Amino acid sequence: MALPEKYNNQLERLVGEIDKAKKIAIVPHYNPDGDAIGSALALGLLLEKAGKNVDIISPTQYPSFLYWLPGNKKIRVLGKKTENDPNIFKDIDLLIGVDFNALNRINNIADRFDKSNAFKVLIDHHPYPEDFTDLLFSETSYCSTAGLLFEIIEKSKFNGLIDKEIATCLFTGIMTDTGSFSFNSSNPNTFRIVSELMKHGVDKDLAFDRVYNSFSKDRMRFMGHVLLNRMVIIPELKTGYIYITAKDRKDFNEQFGDTENFVNIPLSVKGVIFSAIFIERDNFVKISFRSKGSFPANDFSAKHFNGGGHTNAAGGESFDSLQETREKFVTILKEYEETLKNYKY
Ligand SMILES: [Mn+2]
Incomplete structure (x- = not known):
């Protein structure tokens, strides 16, 4: 399986917008989980490799068991002082939301996301997505946004840019959204995607250890x-x-x-x-x-x-x-x- 055919035109538009864009911002939902952060980082690292200037903006803090992820330092976490900044999306040409289906999932910055003049894209796997972006990649058949994102990348000209770091972020998104493959992972395609990611050298045991054996x-x-x-x-x-x-x-x-x-x-x-x-x-x-x-x-x-x-x-x-x-x-x-x-x- 690969990304459904019905997304072919959208994929072409997305790649066109990426090519055009100088500055891109990626936004996960508030209280982001492993899938939201893993997807945001994977996409951020990929687009940087493609020569883009990328901002990853998290509406709120996220769990410290994700801090080991490659590229973690690139994430800008909004706090009390910065969340009301009217210019968070200033000069952004392309705005990509990952792992949420409704504006209220980025509650503290929803207004600025909505009013931004940037071209907007949403990549998500939750049911009943709201219509607030120019392009929507939304498939509930995927275990995670990371899985869907992998197939979007795979079918695009950026496929060759996937490396161990990007694969590790995507793998962590899939691992956390399936509780280490204990739920929401009966679709054989999930394992095809994981198999592809493993070929890039993901250290699966390390990812598991960092995420699950990190309690105080x-x-x-x-x-x-x-x-x-x-x-x-x-x-x-x-x-x-x-x-x-x-x-x-x-x-x-x-x-x-x-x-x-x-x-x-x-x-x-x-x-x-x-x-x-x-x-x-x-x-x-x-x-x-x-x-x-x-x-x-x-x-x-x-x-x-x-x-x-x-x-x-x-x-x-x-x-x-x-x-x-x-x-x-x-x-x-x-x-x-x-x-x-x-x-x-
Ligand atoms: Mn998710």
Whole structure:
């Protein structure tokens, strides 16, 4: 398989715009993950090799387990002082968004992205993309934006520029978006892409080690506390959830990214197919959902918790207290009792 034929014209236009552009900016979503950062870096490194002046602008901070990635220093992270800068996209001819489907996913800079006179492109694998760019490469059949980006590059004249560093960034995007090939990776094409990347010399074991074996002692103890005291399993509804109080975050010296992946823990309990995490933040409760099989975490979140995402992984939020949010969740779950009880996975 390769990039679907229907993108041929768009690909031609994209290459034309790259050729024309002097200055290019690449933007991942806020709170970027391995796929967003890996894709942004891979594209940035590639376009620099093609002789372009490239800015990679992250709307917010990202986890330190990604700092080892090649080209990491090129990323400009917006903070309190810089996020309101009206000129972040000044003189940019081509603006490329990666790994998001809606302007509100780059919330703090959405207005400037939208109003920029640059030619705009979006490369993404989330469902229901909004129409806010001149070109849209959006395919949910890909495990990751990095996978889709690889096939876009592969089919273009830039294919020859892929090197070990670029391949490492793409591989890391695929690895993190599939939980090291444990979900969202049944499409054989994912492994074809990985196979191509490996030919460029990606050190797979190193990538795994840097991403997954990089916790602080505090974070490990935090996880222990969560497992022992903050996990609720509701076997009859095949659901588990975790809640984290503001005090927990303080007690365990929470650093950015420390609660990442906690939401997956309840799914390790036999029989659990739906899991959630509720994290008490300053003004709201941050929520993530995970599911197995066809139970739609994204629809559940969209309907009840102002969120969305993929079938098996979605985000959400609540402006009730942590306690009220937990109670609301359990009440809503009862509406799904029949579905969950009879759910076969
Ligand atoms: Mn992604």
